[in-house]
Amino acid sequence: MIRASTIKTLKIDDRDFSARHDETILDVARQNGIFIPKICDLKGLSPVGACRLCLVEVKGSNRLLPACSTLVEEGMEVTTTTERLQRYRRNILELLFTERNHVCSVCVSNGHCELQTLAQKLDITHVHFRYRYPNLDVDASHDRFSVDHNRCILCSRCVRVCDEIEGAHTWDFMGRGIESLVITDLAEPWGTSETCTGCGKCVHVCPTGALFEKGKSVAEMLKRREFLPYLTQMREEHS
């Protein structure tokens, strides 16, 4: 089925682009090699605008807009990199490091972690804020997977992939603000979850070492995310 679409023209960082009306600023940037940092966004999952790393300036708007969930508009003028945006992005990332116990050197995802990689890319060599060191648990009750809340940044990718792609909705959130936790079923041990199908999609979309396969040691947890856009596309074509 061919859907009717209109074409919008816009400027990103003073360059002219055209895009379908249902594309986001981040889509256009990604297609054209413009780097906008992001961590909750993942191609194949619905955008939630949760991490705020992809905030951009849009002319005429007095607030910053998340590129992942802002649709293109005719005549839009977007700026992706300014001193202010870089400062905010660094602050957000630094706060993520302080909120939980991220110890890169002993993490299963060391060297393959999106949080770690972004920090380096944004020139973060240390964290200005005081670390909180919360006391958080590891749930290793599942046969094949574990969740280490110390490394979770609450991006909600696991929640979305489980709901939108696997259709199980095993994952969800509990609590509010800084006290939030990802939970399985009604905050029951993952291993006794009645809804979890054991598919492992949550593990592979997780940007950090929060969700990982058992038996993986430091730096051994490689995640495969290529499957997602294909799954989404296949389902759209067959529905």
Added chain:
Amino acid sequence: MSKLRLATVWLDGCSGCHMSFLDLDERLLAVAEKADLVYSPLVDQKEFPAGVDIALVEGAVSSEDDLHKIQVVRARTRILVSLGDCAVTANVPSMRNKFPLQMSLDRAYKENVTLDPGTPTQGVPALLEKVRPIHEVVPVDVFIPGCPPSADTIFYAVSELLEGRSPDLSPRTRFGA
């Protein structure tokens, strides 16, 4: 031209950063041409001297002794460098921070001990309630993340500092590197 005064300090770390420093191998001679090593676990100098130009500090601040040392180092050093993840983030030593100090001490000295269980108080410095990265205690001038930072990274940073330049480290190293 007189040589610069270089020091290295070992707080709460595994000495891996110092091992990485030693991995400069023959490049240590290049460093020695520009600087004198005036204080270090690698040389026999008991007290941290005055007028140090560059101090590379490995390790987090975990004990009363670390706290005292880093304050002396800061007062007597022009450029204080946080070397490695323990200095920069508190890293592995900070993993005890989620527990009350007494719980960690009991675990180490009572629960798993059969002979003379009890917390040592003589000849060892008291531990602080929380382990902290150095810059939470005193101002730091240069940060070199990494566990440990590679010898290449350390050589680059030290060379730049010895030439009076400020090193650009994020392309070369990161947390956990």
